[in-house]
Amino acid sequence: MSLFQDKYDVIVVGGGHAGCEASASAANMGMKTLLITMSLQNIAQMSCNPAMGGIAKGQIVREIDALGGYSAIVSDNSAIQFKMLNMSKGPAMWSPRCQSDRMRFAEFWRMMLENTPNLDFYQEMVSGLIFEGDEIRGVRTNLGIEIYSKTVILTNGTFLNGLIHIGEKQFGGGRAGESASYGITEDLVKIGFESGRMKTGTPPRVDGRSLDYSKMEEQPGDKNPQKFSYLNVTKPLVDQRSCYMTYTSNEVHDLLREGFDRSPMFNGRIKSIGPRYCPSIEDKINRFADKERHQIFVEPEGWNTVEVYVNGFSTSLPEDVQFRALRSVAGFENVKFFRPGYAIEYDYFPPTQLKHTLETKLIKGLYFAGQINGTTGYEEAAAQGLMAGINAALEVQGKEPFILKRDEAYIGVLIDDLITKGTEEPYRMFTSRAEYRTLLRQDNADFRLTEKSFNIGLASTERMKRMEYKKTASENFVQFFRETSVKTEEANPILESKGSDLMKQPDKMFKVFSRPQLADEDILKFKKVQEYINTNNLDKEIIDQAIIQVKYSGYIEKEKNNADKINRLEDIIIPENFDYDKVKSMSFEGREKMKKIRPRTISQASRISGVAPSDISILLIFMGR
Structure with a gap:
């Protein structure tokens, strides 16, 4: 069976x-x-x-x-x-x-x-x-x-x-x-x-009890931390653990260079490409030889473990080279390894x-x-x-x-x-x-x-209801800003302190608050704003959302218009079995790239590397558009 x-x-x-x-x-x-x-x-x-x-x-x-x-x-x-x-x-x-x-x-x-x-x-x-x-x-x-x-x-x-x-x-x-x-x-x-x-790589993990944090810069969390999920299943953190920052030095770089001839990155054993934006420490000191130091972030692995992640020290160098070099980093003089760093293909x-x-x-x-x-x-x-x-x-x-x-x-x-x-x-x-x-x-x-x-049947009813409440509440708050005027005697002291032009007559809050000089906390100083928040029992998420809609309305509208223009091309579907070889006037590279990628829409086709604007124009004409 x-x-x-x-x-x-x-x-x-x-x-x-x-x-x-x-x-x-x-x-x-x-x-x-x-x-x-x-x-x-x-x-x-x-x-x-x-x-x-x-x-x-x-x-x-x-x-x-x-x-x-x-x-x-x-x-x-x-x-x-x-x-x-x-x-x-x-x-x-x-x-x-x-x-x-x-x-x-x-x-x-x-x-x-x-x-x-x-x-x-x-x-x-x-x-x-x-x-x-x-x-x-x-x-x-x-x-x-x-x-x-x-x-x-x-x-x-x-x-x-x-x-x-x-x-x-x-x-x-x-x-x-x-x-x-x-x-x-x-x-x-x-x-x-x-x-x-x-290829990718990972740094050594070390014993936090062997580090001297007094030689490092503390990196605490936010004073008023938020959270990721829109659901109310957890509350923001009350207690937090700090990370720390220290730096490499020329001495550390010299010790690392001593192992370059044994590095799989430099002796040809690793032939594949690693992440450009998260390079290994040996790659960093090789590519940026003029830099005297690089940041090392010391990250605890949890609440109750002493294991520490050495962010910024990703490496595939021999373990003895890793150990000697890391012991020359400030705060790591007596470091004990849990495991060395490595690269993986x-x-x-x-x-x-x-x-x-x-x-x-x-x-x-x-x-x-x-x-x-x-x-x-x-x-x-x-x-x-x-x-x-x-x-x-x-x-x-x-x-x-x-x-x-x-x-x-x-x-x-x-x-x-x-x-x-x-x-x-x-x-x-x-x-x-x-x-x-x-x-x-x-x-x-x-x-x-x-x-x-x-x-499509994935997000729950609870999620939908929370989103709808937040959207309605923030839209109502924005409408309050559009409809409510602010007097000169209340606004001008705040505007003056921010170096913004003074008001000559009362004006709608929406217009006044869209001034770039005003920060969120300035907007919250206005009496009518505080009264509205307290009366409607608004939480920080709704308040922040409404203020963003006011302060950045011009930028948001401009981007929406740009997106709408591009989306017109998203609506032009290219048939799945379209024969690009029939479009003789298209460039050879454009035709070959489209045959390989098989773009779903004209907009997607326009984003393919090697496809020229003229290729798109020719394709549109051929499709009768």
Whole structure:
């Protein structure tokens, strides 16, 4: 008798951040779902730094939450510190970030998944895929067990033929202490997929009891910390743990250089490309030789552990070189290692082989999410997992796919960048990648996405009601600003203190408060504003939302108009089987790129590298537009 007699709707391979969100979303949409992972004890493991969010990444976590994913709730329940980054800039740049308790994070994810209906678990290595023509039929495990499913989502992280490097030593592994996964790459390449290799790295973990924090700069959390989730399931932190900052020096750099001849990065053993924006320490001192020092962030791994993550010291140098160099960093003179840093090479599949749904173009029902698509970062992986799970569920239900546009979510930017432009180095999200970042703020992700998710059966009724209340309350507050006048004698002292022109006659609050010189706290000084807030019992989230709508209304409207113009091209669908070879007047490069990417819309076609504006004009004419 087989262990698995029934056919699943969705099988998710891999229990990292992408796999967890994929499993949760598919199961919550009513799909009979199976999560297969090599180690159930390591579900949602934070393989690298113990933190969630950050610049652009924090926006993604809030979007996942607005859509009904779990990452924000887990982060809030396992946070040890919270910060809103970039508060000196405009709200488009504000980015939430939390330090996490690594063990609690994984534990809470496991508990949430175990309490999710429709979700089964199985611990084993998937070593092959079962195809029937150009459709997926299931997976095959190392024990030879065949498990059948209507759809399969691969979220293999760094495990596909993973190879760990520490100095001259190298050995197979998906991460420290865990074996690599073999067989899947070979099956995919055999049927026509293109694969490549990427590299990432991680720093040493050390014993916090051996550090001298008096020689470092303390990095505390916010005085009034917020949280990630829009739901009221947790309260903001009261107690927080501090991080610390120290620096490398010329002495540290010299000690590191002594090991360069033994470094797999420099002696040719590592040939794949690592993340440009999170380089190893040896790469930093080699590329930026004029810099006398680099920042080292000392991050605690949890509430009750002494283990510390040495952020900024990612390395694949020999362990003895790592140790000597780190002991020359201020505060690390007596450091004890828990484990050395290492680099890891792994297989990925260029994401131009995917549709916007993250389904592969070659095989129906097969989806890729996370580092298999060439991305780096927990948040980017979780977002892809969520979207793959949603679209696998919709595919099984025979419904229209769920695709987010670039003006609707950072998640939309992420996926569109991947499948349209591809990536030859680990892709990381930045605010600069989003042309509509004033629209895609972290504060309004629920306004942008919750109703969309509710309509496909993922976001809960509770989420929808909370969003509707917040939206109505903030819109009413904005309307109050539009309708209520402020007198000169109340406004002018505040305007004068801010160096803003004085009012000559009473004016509407909306116009006065849109002045760039006025900060949020200045607006809250006005008596009528305070009375409105107290009468309507408004919380900080609603107040902040309304003030942003007032102060940045001009920028928001301008971006909406720009997005509307571009979205007209999003509405022009290119037929799936369109024959580009018939468009003789198109440039050769443009034609070849479009044949490879198979863009879904004219707008997507215009974003393909190598496609000229003239190619788009010719295509529009050919299509009768």
